[in-house]
Every structure is written in structure tokens, then in C-alpha cells.
Amino acid sequence: MSRTRISFAEARAIIDRVADARRLPAERVALARAHGHVLAADIVAAIAQPPFDNSAMDGFALRHADLQTDGDTTLRLIGEQFAGRAVALEVGPGECARITTGAPLPAGTDTVVMKENTRVEGDHVSVLEAPSPHQHVRRAGEDTRAGERILHAGDVLTPARIALAASQGLAELEVARRPTVTVFTTGDELVEPGLPLEPGQIYNSNREQLMGLLRADGLEPVAWPTLPDDPAQVESALRHAGHAFDVVLTCGAVSAGEKDHIPALLQAQGDVQFWKVRMKPGMPVLFAAGGKLGDALFLCLPGNPVSVLATWLALGRPLLDRLQGRAAARPHWRARLVRPWRKTNERLEFLRGRLQSSDDGSLEVEPNPADGSHRMRAAADSDALIVLAEGAREYPAGTVVDVLPY
Ligand SMILES: Nc1nc2c(c(=O)[nH]1)N[C@H]1C(S)=C(S)[C@@H](COP(=O)(O)OP(=O)(O)OC[C@H]3O[C@@H](n4cnc5c(N)ncnc54)[C@H](O)[C@@H]3O)O[C@H]1N2
Numbered sequence: 001m002s003r004t005r006i007s008f009a010e011a012r013a014i015i016d017r018v019a020d021a022r023r024l025p026a027e028r029v030a031l032a033r034a035h036g037h038v039l040a041a042d043i044v045a046a047i048a049q050p051p052f053d054n055s056a057m058d059g060f061a062l063r064h065a066d067l068q069t070d071g072d073t074t075l076r077l078i079g080e081q082f083a084g085r086a087v088a089l090e091v092g093p094g095e096c097a098r099i100t101t102g103a104p105l106p107a108g109t110d111t112v113v114m115k116e117n118t119r120v121e122g123d124h125v126s127v128l129e130a131p132s133p134h135q136h137v138r139r140a141g142e143d144t145r146a147g148e149r150i151l152h153a154g155d156v157l158t159p160a161r162i163a164l165a166a167s168q169g170l171a172e173l174e175v176a177r178r179p180t181v182t183v184f185t186t187g188d189e190l191v192e193p194g195l196p197l198e199p200g201q202i203y204n205s206n207r208e209q210l211m212g213l214l215r216a217d218g219l220e221p222v223a224w225p226t227l228p229d230d231p232a233q234v235e236s237a238l239r240h241a242g243h244a245f246d247v248v249l250t251c252g253a254v255s256a257g258e259k260d261h262i263p264a265l266l267q268a269q270g271d272v273q274f275w276k277v278r279m280k281p282g283m284p285v286l287f288a289a290g291g292k293l294g295d296a297l298f299l300c301l302p303g304n305p306v307s308v309l310a311t312w313l314a315l316g317r318p319l320l321d322r323l324q325g326r327a328a329a330r331p332h333w334r335a336r337l338v339r340p341w342r343k344t345n346e347r348l349e350f351l352r353g354r355l356q357s358s359d360d361g362s363l364e365v366e367p368n369p370a371d372g373s374h375r376m377r378a379a380a381d382s383d384a385l386i387v388l389a390e391g392a393r394e395y396p397a398g399t400v401v402d403v404l405p406y
């Protein structure tokens with residue numbers, strides 16, 4: 001017996017539990033293909049970073065003890081070390097070596113003076129402004145020591161983390177396999193943009209919204225042709241998809257209408273985990289394991305475009321994150337309401353709003369008054385969902401609320 005009219009927290013807990021049990025396997029991918037993936041195993045540094053003491057500036061490597069306490073010091077130039085292969089230079093007392101940024105520090109030297117602070121005449125270098133001891137030297141291991149755990153399973157591979165892995169010489173990384181996802185839109189009223197509209201028809205806006213949301217998270221969703229409100233065709237298509245993808249996302253046909261065939265189909269053939277969550281918009285959302293329809297997980301979003309946005313951000317994205325073992329939650333922000341809001345019922349509400357930074361440096365959010373779940377323009381004019389908890393109805397201006405940027 002599936003749960004119905006559950007709280008949003010219960011829905012999230014079910015999503016987490018089911019996703020944890022279906023964690024996607026790890027695979028090795030080329031470094032260049034690993035961007036945005038979730039790391040599946042810790043990475044331990046095999047080499048120190050920097051791997052050797054090196055110069056942070058173009059100039060001359062010298063022995064700090066040689067520098068006069070007052071007046072310029074003149075040193076004898078005995079060779080050069082450029083960034084690249086280390087040459088065997090030994091710098092003795094009263095001597096220095098030409099050096100470039102990133103070049104290994106020659107034996108005997110401990111400090112670098114930048115070129116601009118010197119005067120060179122033949123093989124004599126006068127130090128016009130004395131550097132402090134060890135200045136402009138980047139010490140071996142000061143960023144990372146060999147043996148340190150530098151990245152962790154569950155980390156999302158941001159460009160900076162990819163760079164860190166590259167600095168260790170790793171050409172392949174072990175990551176969670178990306179979930180395969182397909183997107184269905186349903187409804188006899190839907191027409192694709194580009195075609196003429198007959199009376200009663202509307203353009204399909206959910207497909208591209210959902211495809212865009214998925215692609216923004218680095219996924220490669222497959223769009224399925226729109227399903228008519230015909231139970232046999234819905235069943236056939238969902239059965240094919242259920243055997244071909246990890247996750248099937250549908251939108252529409254999930255509430256109480258005569259043409260809403262999805263709940264009956266999943267109740268008969270699948271394993272429904274919940275149907276209807278006390279949230280607004282998006283209340284009729286349904287989540288099921290495919291059962292006889294295949295191994296896929298089915299997340300069936302309500303058809304209203306703003307319900308699609310809210311249920312995707314609040315439930316769909318956590319499902320896909322969790323399937324990949326993503327450890328860190330998405331950034332969680334708090335903002336001050338710039339205008340009061342009154343909820344029309346007690347349900348948890350995901351209201352649309354626009355974020356702005358106030359003069360005192362705090363985050364503010366302006367709720368958009370057009371709160372209907374068909375009001376796409378309000379969603380397009382906004383950049384965050386404002387999370388108004390279940391229960392309370394009155395939200396005076398200045399109330400601090402959770403926001404989910406999109
Ligand atoms: N008697 C009841 N009626 C409704 C209930 C309810 O509990 N009892 N719930 C309401 C709520 S809340 C929502 S949300 C909607 C969800 O309905 P469905 O998921 O069954 O979706 P549809 O009826 O198919 O469509 C709803 C709405 O969205 C438009 N739509 C659908 N797909 C698209 C698309 N791809 N692009 C643009 N617009 C789309 C569709 O034309 C409808 O206007 O049900 C309420 N009713």
C-alpha cells in the first residue's frame with residue numbers, strides 16, 4: 001500500500017532511501033570526461049604539490065645570507081635555471097642564478113629576488129631591493145603532501161577539483177555512472193512549438209523546461225514523443241522506457257481526471273512509493289519503482305509547468321544526486337522576504353521570487369504575486385523558489401526564509 005498525502009519531509013526521506021538502495025555503479029572515465037560527475041572513490045595524493053621548491057617570480061635565485069644589511073649587494077651570475085628540466089646548478093657564497101617562474105630552486109639558494117629589483121651588468125647582478133628570507137619561493141608540499149586525502153567519494157567534480165586531480169597526473173577517474181533519464185510529456189492538448197494551434201490546444205512547454213533543467217545538471221536526457229491520453233499507448237511507452245532507462249520522468253496525467261492514466265497504471269504494474277505530497281505546487285506528484293514496467297524509477301510530475309519546476313528542483317534533482325552518491329547538499333540559502341506573504345492553505349509552498357543583495361550585504365527575496373502553478377511568466381521572471389514551511393500562513397516582511405535558486 002503506497003503512502004499518500006505525505007509531508008514533503010517524508011517524500012524526501014523515501015526518495016533518499018530508494019536512491020541509496022539503487023546507487024549507480026562506479027565506472028572509470030577519462031579525466032576530460034569527468035567534469036560534473038560524482039567521484040566514487042577517495043583520491044590520495046601520490047605526489048607532493050608543488051613537487052619541488054620553485055620560484056614564484058622571474059628573477060635571480062640567491063642565498064639570503066649573502067645580502068648586505070645596508071646598501072646594494074652584487075652577486076656573480078653563474079648560470080640559469082628555466083622552468084623545465086632541472087639542470088645541476090650549485091650556487092655558492094656570493095653567487096646567484098637566473099630563474100623563471102615555476103623553475104626548481106638551484107642547490108644552495110633559498111630566496112628569489114624579482115628581476116625588476118635588480119641591475120645586471122655582464123655576469124654581475126646588483127640586488128637593489130633586498131627580498132626577505134625565502135621570499136618568492138614556493139615550498140615543496142606546501143599545498144599538498146604525498147599521502148594526503150585530497151578528494152573524497154561523493155565530491156562533485158568541479159573544474160577546480162578536476163584540475164587538482166590533473167595535478168596528480170591522473171588520466172582517469174572513478175566516478176558514479178550518470179543516470180540515464182528519459183522525459184515524457186503527456187496530453188491530447190499538447191502541440192509542439194512550430195506547429196499551428198487548434199482551438200483548445202496549447203504548446204508543449206514542459207519538455208524543454210525539463211530537458212534544460214536536466215542538461216544544466218550535466219545529464220543527457222532523452223526526450224520521448226508526447227503521449228496521447230490513451231491508456232494502452234501510455235502503458236506501452238512506459239514499459240519500453242522502464243526497461244531502457246534508470247529514471248523515467250513524466251509530466252501530466254497524474255491527478256484525478258478521467259484522462260489521468262498514470263497513477264492507475266503504476267498502481268497496477270509498478271511499486272508506488274508515494275502519490276500526493278503536501279506541497280504547493282506539485283501536490284499530485286507520484287514516485288514508483290517500475291515493477292512489471294521495468295527496473296527504472298518513475299517520477300511522475302504534475303502537468304502544470306510551475307509544478308514541474310518545483311517538483312523537479314525539490315524532489316527530482318535530489319533523487320538523481322542521491323543515485324550518484326553525491327555527498328554535499330546543493331547550496332542552501334536563506335533570504336529575507338521584502339514583502340509580506342499570506343499562504344492560502346497550510347501546505348508547504350514553493351513560491352517563486354527574485355533574489356537580490358541588500359545594501360547591508362544580506363540576501364533578500366521578492367515574492368512574485370502570480371502564484372498559480374500555470375503562471376510560467378512569474379517563474380521566468382524569478383530565479384528562486386521561496387520555501388514556506390507547512391503550517392504557518394502569515395509571513396511578515398523581513399521574515400527569513402529558505403530559498404532554492406534556479
Ligand atoms: N479534482 C482534482 N483536480 C485536480 C487536482 C486534484 O487533486 N483533484 N490536482 C490539481 C493540481 S494541484 C495539479 S498540479 C494538476 C495536475 O494535473 P496532472 O498532473 O494530471 O496534469 P494534467 O491534468 O495533464 O495537466 C495539468 C495542466 O498542465 C498543462 N500541461 C500538461 N502538460 C503540459 C506540457 N507538456 N506543457 C505545457 N502545459 C502542460 C495541462 O494542459 C493542464 O492545464 O491537476 C489539478 N487538478
Ligand code: MOO
Pocket residue numbers: 279280281282283284302304306307373374
Ligand atoms: O499542486 Mo498543483 O501543482 O498546485 O497546480
